[in-house]
Amino acid sequence: MNTAEEIAYNFFLSLLAIIIIFLNIALLLSCRKNPSPETEPELEDSSPAAAKARAYQLSDIDAATDGFNPLRIIGQGSSGTVYAAVFPGDDDLVAVKRIHPSLVLLNAGGFEFSSVIKTLSSAHHPNIAPVLGFSQAPGERIVVMEFIGIQNLNHLLHESPDGASLLDWRRRLTIAAGVARGIEYLHERMSAPGGTIHGCVKPSKVLIDERFRAKVCDYGIRFNGRRRGIVGYVDAEYWNRGASKESDVYGFGVVLLELLTGRKSEEGLLVKWAVPLLKEMRFGEVLDPRLVAPSDMKMIVRLGKVASACVGNCRMSRPTMVQVAAILNCLELDHDRFGFD
Ligand SMILES: Nc1ncnc2c1ncn2[C@@H]1O[C@H](COP(=O)(O)OP(=O)(O)OP(=O)(O)O)[C@@H](O)[C@H]1O
Numbered sequence: 142m143n144t145a146e147e148i149a150y151n152f153f154l155s156l157l158a159i160i161i162i163f164l165n166i167a168l169l170l171s172c173r174k175n176p177s178p179e180t181e182p183e184l185e186d187s188s189p190a191a192a193k194a195r196a197y198q199l200s201d202i203d204a205a206t207d208g209f210n211p212l213r214i215i216g217q218g219s220s221g222t223v224y225a226a227v228f229p230g231d232d233d234l235v236a237v238k239r240i241h242p243s244l245v246l247l248n249a250g251g252f253e254f255s256s257v258i259k260t261l262s263s264a265h266h267p268n269i270a271p272v273l274g275f276s277q278a279p280g281e282r283i284v285v286m287e288f289i290g291i292q293n294l295n296h297l298l299h300e301s302p303d304g305a306s307l308l309d310w311r312r313r314l315t316i317a318a319g320v321a322r323g324i325e326y327l328h329e330r331m332s333a334p335g336g337t338i339h340g341c342v343k344p345s346k347v348l349i350d351e352r353f354r355a356k357v358c359d360y361g362i363r364f365n366g367r368r369r370g371i372v373g374y375v376d377a378e379y380w381n382r383g384a385s386k387e388s389d390v391y392g393f394g395v396v397l398l399e400l401l402t403g404r405k406s407e408e409g410l411l412v413k414w415a416v417p418l419l420k421e422m423r424f425g426e427v428l429d430p431r432l433v434a435p436s437d438m439k440m441i442v443r444l445g446k447v448a449s450a451c452v453g454n455c456r457m458s459r460p461t462m463v464q465v466a467a468i469l470n471c472l473e474l475d476h477d478r479f480g481f482d
Contacts, residue, residue: 193259193262193263193273194255194258194259194261194262194272194273194274194275195273195274195275195285196255196274196275196276196277197274197275197276197283197285198276199276199278199281199283201228201276202226202237202239202276202283202285204228204229205226205227205228205229205235205237206224206226206237209222209224209239210224213225213226215236216293216345218345218359218370219241219370219371220238220240220241220244220359220364220370221238221239221240221241221244222238222239222241223236223237223238223239224236224237224238224239225237225288226285233287233288234288235273235285235286235287235288236285236286236287236288236289237283237284237285237286238283238284238285238286238359239281239282239283240281240282240283240284240364242280242281244364245280245281245282246280247364248364254275254277254282254362255275255277257361257362258272258274258275258284258362260331260332260333260337260361261337261360261361261362262274263331263332264326264327264331264337264360266322266323266326266330267319267322267354267356268319268320268322268323268326268354268355268356268357269323269326269327269356269357269358269360270286270287270289270348270356270357270358270359271286271287272284272285272286273285273286273287284362286358289348289349289350289356289358290350290351291349291350291351292304292348292349293344293345293346293347293348293349294316294344294345294347294348294349294355294396294399295343295344295345295347296345297349298344298399298400298403299344299399299403299405305403305429305431305432306431306432307353308400309432310432310435310440310441311476312353313400313401314440314444314469314472314473314476315353315354315355315473316347316349316353316354316355316400317355317396317397317400317444317469318466318469318470318472318473319354319355319356320342320347320355320357320393320396321393321462321465321466321469321470322466322469322470323355323356323357324339324342324357324389324393324462324466325462325463325465325466327339327357327360327361327389328386328389328461328462328463329462329463333361336386337360337361338361338384338385338386338388338389339357339359339360339361339384339389339392340360340361340362340363340384340389341359341370341371341374341375341384341392342357342374342389342392342393342395342396343370343374343392343395343396343406344396344399345370346358346359346360347396363384372408372409373395373406373407373408373409373410373411374391374392374395374406375388375391375392376388376391376452376454376456377454378456385456386461386462387456387457387459388456389462390451390459390460390461390462390465391451391452391459393451393462393465394412394447394448394449394450394451394452394459395411395412395451395452397444397447397448397451398411398412398415398416398448398452399411400444401415401419401427401428401429401441401444401445401448402415402427402428402429403428403429403430403431403432404429412452415427415448416448416449416452419445419446419448419449420449422442422445424438424441424445427445428441440472440475440476443468443472444472447460447465447468447469451465
């Protein structure tokens with residue numbers, strides 16, 4: 142190649158490079174202005190909350206519940222009625238919670254239901270009952286959740302005739318550790334700013350699946366005007382200062398006391414009765430009489446200490462759910478290595 146050809150060749154290469162750079166810039170700008178159908182959902186996917194919650198028409202819910210057929214009711218709480226439902230063309234059973242109309246009315250304009258549900262539907266954890274979607278219409282607020290068998294912890298512990306024997310010490314420890322991990326996840330790892338507060342941790346909000354794993358349900362939505370069902374599971378400050386992570390810790394402590402004693406909270410009486418006995422190590426009086434006490438009491442002593450710390454009077458002095466979950470995880474591991482007896 143002579144010098145003139147070399148110059149021409151280099152000029153041609155430079156020109157080609159400049160054209161390619163210009164084409165790339167033009168392509169980039171046009172993509173920004175007009176996102177292609179492929180890129181748009183990807184952007185939405187970056188917010189798992191927006192991507193997951195499904196908005197159902199009221200007619201879909203009506204079809205799935207056979208017109209809110211009372212035969213499909215699986216639970217009735219102070220905030221709503223829960224139905225077992227199946228959407229036409231779908232095999233999976235779901236749980237549909239229809240909020241009481243009086244609460245919907247009372248909380249009209251209080252918070253943006255759909256955006257709260259979208260945030261909650263981003264929860265993804267083995268100890269959390271997933272929220273799948275919602276339906277909203279005048280006077281109607283409905284939450285669609287994954288259906289979790291077999292029962293809630295309140296029923297197993299206090300109502301089912303064979304509940305106590307099904308819930309041996311090993312299972313109680315697994316359930317307690319699972320609930321702790323579930324609430325820790327809500328508090329610390331949910332996408333909502335500052336985490337998500339459950340609002341009322343209690344045994345009926347702990348669903349137990351067929352493998353006796355605990356799944357925390359009904360989290361993050363608080364309707365004003367609801368008192369029934371909360372008393373005994375929230376701390377004294379709740380009534381002036383509202384729900385907080387610390388009030389969730391208190392509720393968890395009460396759940397742990399119910400697991401240890403087999404007794405119901407009875408509007409806070411359980412805390413007053415059980416905590417002094419646990420502190421004095423009077424386990425013969427305090428442990429669930431329907432179970433044989435383990436011969437090695439180390440686990441029970443530790444669980445009693447955790448429960449007492451969680452229901453402490455002062456919010457500031459309570460452990461965080463991160464600390465509680467860490468202790469219960471260790472207890473679970475210890476149990477796997479050494480057992481209760
Ligand atoms: N996702 C679910 N899968 C299966 N059963 C569920 C599900 N969610 C709720 N339930 C059942 O419905 C019952 C009623 O639930 P809900 O949260 O409305 O009230 P509660 O906890 O019993 O009472 P309250 O809200 O007054 O404290 C639960 O205890 C549980 O047995």
